[in-house]
Amino acid sequence: MGNTVTLTDEELDMIKAGLLIPVAGYARISKDDEKDRHGVKDQHRDNRVNARKYGWIVVYEYEDNDRSASKPNVVRKDFETMLVALRRGRTTEGVEIRGVIVVHEDRLIRRPGDYERFVEEFTLDDGRVYADEQGKKDLYSDDVETMGLMGAVISKAESRRMRKRARNNHRRRAAEGKVPRGKPRFGWLEDKITAHPVNGRAINKAAKDFIAGRSTASITLEWRRKGILTTEGNQFKQQTLALVLKNPRICGYRSINGQLVCDEKGNPIVGEWDALVTPAEWKKIDAIFKARRGKVVGPSGETAGELGLREPKYLLTGLARCGKPKADGSLCLTRHRITWVPKHSWHNYSCQPRCNGGCAGTARQGPAVDEFVTEAVLAKLEEVTAFDVTDVEWEGQEQLDDRYRRLSALKTQYASGGISDGFFFETVRSLEVEIDRLRGEQRKFVLSGQQALTTTANIRERWFADDPDVALDLSQKRAFLRLALHAVVIHPAGKGGRFNPDLLELRWRKEIQVPSLAAA
Ligand SMILES: [Zn+2]
Known part of the structure; x- marks a missing residue:
């Protein structure tokens, strides 16, 4: 009869919100499979995994034990039940299904007639989705009819041989730097070789921005704003974008199962498709992701703590530190926390309470500090001649x-x-x-400091711009601050509370080499 898959509340919400498409998974044991249900379990598992790749989710699972299929008129009960569900759009339990996923077509189709009936019920409603392990198929298109009929007459042994050939072929093509077969890839045209004029450039820009310290969240928002969609036609999520950037294919390298494909000398194979970024750029991206794995990225780019915290919302989170002297004369230097001051509708930077290791001895109004530090850093960066460091290779x-x-x-x-x-x-x-x-x-x-220098030009203009395509967002601004500063030490103020910039001590980084005006 089939089984309803137990879903989490979150998954149910995502289905409701249209973020996941509910589909039925179908599995079948045929007569030469192993005796237990292993084969079926594996097929169900693969279906679930593959469904998620497409933004679908298996909500219902059908399976048939077809060991006696040599008899011509054996009835596959679940297959028939599934056809009824497709006709109604719902299973007998009332679970809505908007598509079907199987491991391989030969699981679904025993005889050509099966295929026709399946397609007929399937296409009763618009917008349904179908996939097998070779990818998504549009069952509404004409040529798919013949494809399916073909599939049904090819014997299973034959199709298994074909799959093995395809796998070996896959490795060989990789070693030759050939474009992998399969779906079109985001960033390239249909031929998978020529860079896509829009998406290719979007990847290039995203890569540069990311290396310069911009967050994937912020780049994702930009892509959404610009209407850049995945090859499946979906909106980008942060994780999807990260996958695009992490994949060495963007610099022309090839990987299989996360490993770069190299020649005998250990050099990466360079593929025949257009590279969208330089290998040096991809290596930087890779290093940043690897350093961050499972970690929160701290204000100086160092990793700290586990993931789960939100991105800082304030300019100097983690950079502002307490400058009150301790009993021994050394400074407190505890990172300031952000407190909201409802009376003024602004944020304060203030030392942590003693229980958190601070001295609770300094506090300053946020907007004034932000403004002062911004001006100081912009002035500093403008002194730096815009030298391009994107192609500086790490010497080690x-x-x-x-x-x-x-x-x-x-x-x-x-x-x-x-x-x-x-x-x-x-x-x-x-x-x-x-x-x-x-x-x-x-x-x-x-x-280190070489990150953000690529875009020194026009920083000031972009810092204060209104146009969201041009304006730097908070994560970018913070990247520039981190490039220039180790910390902003906030010294204790006397009574009176007037903002006094002299009590802010900017600890500049040594690595930004500021050429003297005389030399320039
Ligand atoms: Zn303190």
Whole structure:
């Protein structure tokens, strides 16, 4: 009869809001499958996973035990029930379904007649979705009829051979830098080789913005505002955008299962499609994501704490620190917290209470501090000649690649019995220590002050712009502040409460090299 899938409240809400399309998953055991339900379980699992890739969700699962299918008139009960559900748009339990997903067409179709009946019921309503492991199919289009009929007459053994061939082919094509078969990819035209004039440039800009410290949330909002949609025609989510940026294909590299495809010498294979960013840019993006994995990114780009906090809403969150001297004469330097002052409708920066490690000894009105710091930083950045640093390579890259190669060579040698346990483990340990150190350096390099300089031109103009396409948003502004400043130390004020900028101490970064006017 089929089973209703238990969904979380969140998933139900997403269906209601139209963010997930509810579909039925169909699975079938045929006579040469294993004796238990394993085959079916796997098919259901794959269906659920694949559905989510398309923004769908399996809400109902049908399965048929078809082991006696050699008899010509065996009835597949769930298949028939599913056809009825398609006719009504709902299962017998009243669960709405707006599509069907199967692992492979040969699970759905036994005989050509099945296919015709299925398509007929399916297309009774508009806008339904269908997919198998090869991707989404438009069952409303004409040529799909013949495709399906073809599929039904190909014997299963044959289709299995074809799939294996396809898999091997996939690897070989990758090694040759050929475009992978399959769906069109966001950023390129239908041929998957030529950069898409709009989306390709959007990726390029997003990459540069991201390297310069802009958050994926903020870039996602820009894309939504501009009406940039996924190849499936959906709005971008933060995670979808992150996937686009993380994928090495944007710089022309190829990966399979998250690993770069390399030649025998360990150099990445360069694909035949247009690169949208430089390899150096992609490496920076990759390093930033890796450094952030599961972490909150702190105000100086360092990672701190677990994910789950929201993005800072104020300009100097994490940058403003307390300047009150402690008993021993050293400064408190605790990060200021934000407090809202309803009387003035503004935020204050103030030292944490003692229980949080602060001294509760300083507080300052937010807008005045923000304005002063903004002016000071803009003035500083304007002094910096706009030198382009996007193509500065990290000098340790070769060393790191070399260590990785040695490690893998060592493992190969060990596996073939060429070296002793003692030598192997000792060498591996020292290589791993070195790799960790180098990767730490790489992260620091990427996250350090060289980030945001790419767009020094017109910062001031964009800082105060009204046009949302031009204006810097908070995450970008904060990136510029972090580029220029370690911290803003707020010294205690006397009585009276007038804002006095002399009590703000800007701790500039040394790395921004400000050329002297005389030299320029
Ligand atoms: Zn303090």
